[in-house]
Amino acid sequence: SHPFDIATLDDILLPSWNEGSNKEAIIDFVTKTTTKGSAEFIPVADRIACFDNDGTLWSEQPMYFQLAFAIDRVKALAKDHPEWKAKEPFRSLLEGDMQKVLSGGEPALLQLVAASHAGVSTDEFNQNVAHWMKTAKHPTTGKAYYKMVYQPMIELLDYLQANDFKTFVVSGGGVDFMRVWAEKAYHIPSYQIIGSSLKTKYEVGADGIPKLIKLPELNFNDDNTGKPVGIHQHIGKRPVLAFGNSDGDYEMLQWTTTAKGYPRLGLILHHTDAESEWAYDRKSAVGKLDRALNDADKNGWLVVDMKNDWNKIYPRQ
Amino acid sequence: SHPFDIATLDDILLPSWNEGSNKEAIIDFVTKTTTKGSAEFIPVADRIACFDNDGTLWSEQPMYFQLAFAIDRVKALAKDHPEWKAKEPFRSLLEGDMQKVLSGGEPALLQLVAASHAGVSTDEFNQNVAHWMKTAKHPTTGKAYYKMVYQPMIELLDYLQANDFKTFVVSGGGVDFMRVWAEKAYHIPSYQIIGSSLKTKYEVGADGIPKLIKLPELNFNDDNTGKPVGIHQHIGKRPVLAFGNSDGDYEMLQWTTTAKGYPRLGLILHHTDAESEWAYDRKSAVGKLDRALNDADKNGWLVVDMKNDWNKIYPRQ
Numbered sequence: 001s002h003p004f005d006i007a008t009l010d011d012i013l014l015p016s017w018n019e020g021s022n023k024e025a026i027i028d029f030v031t032k033t034t035t036k037g038s039a040e041f042i043p044v045a046d047r048i049a050c051f052d053n054d055g056t057l058w059s060e061q062p063m064y065f066q067l068a069f070a071i072d073r074v075k076a077l078a079k080d081h082p083e084w085k086a087k088e089p090f091r092s093l094l095e096g097d098m099q100k101v102l103s104g105g106e107p108a109l110l111q112l113v114a115a116s117h118a119g120v121s122t123d124e125f126n127q128n129v130a131h132w133m134k135t136a137k138h139p140t141t142g143k144a145y146y147k148m149v150y151q152p153m154i155e156l157l158d159y160l161q162a163n164d165f166k167t168f169v170v171s172g173g174g175v176d177f178m179r180v181w182a183e184k185a186y187h188i189p190s191y192q193i194i195g196s197s198l199k200t201k202y203e204v205g206a207d208g209i210p211k212l213i214k215l216p217e218l219n220f221n222d223d224n225t226g227k228p229v230g231i232h233q234h235i236g237k238r239p240v241l242a243f244g245n246s247d248g249d250y251e252m253l254q255w256t257t258t259a260k261g262y263p264r265l266g267l268i269l270h271h272t273d274a275e276s277e278w279a280y281d282r283k284s285a286v287g288k289l290d291r292a293l294n295d296a297d298k299n300g301w302l303v304v305d306m307k308n309d310w311n312k313i314y315p316r317q
Numbered sequence: 318s319h320p321f322d323i324a325t326l327d328d329i330l331l332p333s334w335n336e337g338s339n340k341e342a343i344i345d346f347v348t349k350t351t352t353k354g355s356a357e358f359i360p361v362a363d364r365i366a367c368f369d370n371d372g373t374l375w376s377e378q379p380m381y382f383q384l385a386f387a388i389d390r391v392k393a394l395a396k397d398h399p400e401w402k403a404k405e406p407f408r409s410l411l412e413g414d415m416q417k418v419l420s421g422g423e424p425a426l427l428q429l430v431a432a433s434h435a436g437v438s439t440d441e442f443n444q445n446v447a448h449w450m451k452t453a454k455h456p457t458t459g460k461a462y463y464k465m466v467y468q469p470m471i472e473l474l475d476y477l478q479a480n481d482f483k484t485f486v487v488s489g490g491g492v493d494f495m496r497v498w499a500e501k502a503y504h505i506p507s508y509q510i511i512g513s514s515l516k517t518k519y520e521v522g523a524d525g526i527p528k529l530i531k532l533p534e535l536n537f538n539d540d541n542t543g544k545p546v547g548i549h550q551h552i553g554k555r556p557v558l559a560f561g562n563s564d565g566d567y568e569m570l571q572w573t574t575t576a577k578g579y580p581r582l583g584l585i586l587h588h589t590d591a592e593s594e595w596a597y598d599r600k601s602a603v604g605k606l607d608r609a610l611n612d613a614d615k616n617g618w619l620v621v622d623m624k625n626d627w628n629k630i631y632p633r634q
């Protein structure tokens with residue numbers, strides 16, 4: 001099922017990746033695990049590859065894009081909620097003081113999520129996200145958010161898919177938020193996208209038409225130890241490849257690369273390109289990468305250096 | 318991607334299904350939704366078909382097979398639990414009085430589930446299930462349980478898969494229990510199997526090796542309104558086809574056949590063959606089919622009559 005002859009076209013594999021040990025290690029892993037007769041061959045059914053989303057498949061600065069959606073949604077709803085003018089964190093948000101909103105920590109964020117993500121049917125929510133994706137622009141690049149996916153990662157996903165790997169998104173972000181656009185952006189079916197979620201309630205209206213209503217209550221937090229839990233619940237197999245960018249991916253990488261029986265590959269994207277994207281790691285409020293960077297060597301995880309390993313960030317328009 | 322030419326081989330489609338309106342309706346649905354240019358064409362990405370498991374893809378009498386596993390597991394563990402001799406529901410179970418065990422209702426069942434399904438790692442649990450599947454025999458047929466899958470349903474799954482439908486199991490049964498054998502039995506990947514689950518906890522041992530431990534606490538009950546909730550969480554799209562056999566499938570069928578935009582097909586398997594399998598419906602403790610049978614006509618759901626619509630139950634050994 002290779003769409004092209006790898007042997008003769010080797011030179012154009014992963015064109016947005018610079019030649020070097022990381023690109024070599026990726027191609028070597030895929031080649032040895034998909035070559036029949038290889039001692040390290042992995043049957044198609046077990047070729048499971050898991051990717052974090054924020055900061056791994058698309059950008060996440062200056063704030064998670066889903067938070068930007070939540071803020072825009074709260075602003076759009078504010079006319080129906082005059083009480084928000086006197087109530088934190090809404091008041092600070094509406095006054096444009098995001099610093100103060102974020103100082104409210106997790107409780108403030110949960111209130112924003114509840115106001116922007118709950119109390120609507122899943123169909124309505126999808127429409128809200130789709131509309132926002134079509135209209136909202138990133139504050140510094142001016143791009144639509146869904147165009148800030150990483151071209152080198154799209155190439156890697158395509159390369160793995162062409163070699164019969166099943167690629168999964170395993171994100172701390174909301175699964176409903178992602179599925180609206182990620183299926184097309186990454187060529188990944190909706191049921192291979194795993195994320196955090198709110199509880200939903202099944203309701204049948206007087207017209208006999210059922211809806212799923214999103215409730216303001218967390219159902220699953222797909223981050224840190226939640227990632228292996230979510231992988232087990234959803235996939236039921238341990239991945240052979242995992243790719244993340246922050247300490248929230250530590251357990252996903254650990255769960256992947258400590259598994260036995262097959263070769264495993266763990267990868268971390270290190271944001272080092274302040275000119276074309278952003279440079280951040282140990283001290284960033286978004287996508288903090290500290291413990292996983294310390295332990296990468298010891299655990300055999302490859303650290304991909306965005307500035308040195310990539311020659312392109314975003315797809316051409 | 319059809320493995321054969323449907324036009325010339327029409328006469329051997331679904332060979333274990335008798336000719337009749339139900340077989341005709343299934344083939345008509347698949348034909349019209351997969352024929353390019355048809356007004357009712359469904360793109361491959363949206364060809365989502367969901368199947369209940371117990372009583373729909375395999376037998377469920379005289380008790381859910383997973384309950385038989387739980388009982389055998391409790392018996393095997395009893396030597397390490399002398400206290401069970403004095404403690405219900407274990408005492409009655411060990412004395413062979415299942416009537417009394419079941420009279421304890423849901424609390425008794427949850428205790429059995431906790432004792433047989435929790436307190437082990439996911440890897441250990443999988444080994445327990447695999448061993449049981451290899452060794453346990455059904456009390457009346459004498460067959461291994463995994464051989465009591467329905468040949469006509471395997472043919473239907475294969476037929477749908479050959480026509481680029483993604484087939485999912487959506488079961489009230491335990492997802493970990495099913496994945497051990499269902500992937501092979503139904504030709505369905507582990508990540509297309511959805512079911513009930515216990516919570517799991519990620520633990521890293523002193524040796525640095527992580528495990529997921531199954532906890533004695535329900536995580537998700539994939540039955541009744543839980544089925545559309547599980548479908549949304551896991552798949553993120555509404556099915557175009559759903560097949561069940563009991564009132565526990567009512568909401569899955571409703572969620573499927575009330576959706577707009579595409580043709581939808583809802584099917585109910587009615588157990589009518591007391592000679593080759595079992596005959597039961599409105600008054601059965603297992604797989605009760607009452608409300609869904611009443612409303613099938615009104616809701617446009619097809620009722621498959623096991624005795625009349627099928628000419629075979631189980632695969633040849």
Ligand SMILES: [Ca+2]
Pocket residue numbers: 052053054055056244245246248287
């Ligand atoms: Ca991330």
Ligand SMILES: [Ca+2]
Pocket residue numbers: 369370371372373561562563565604
């Ligand atoms: Ca059933």
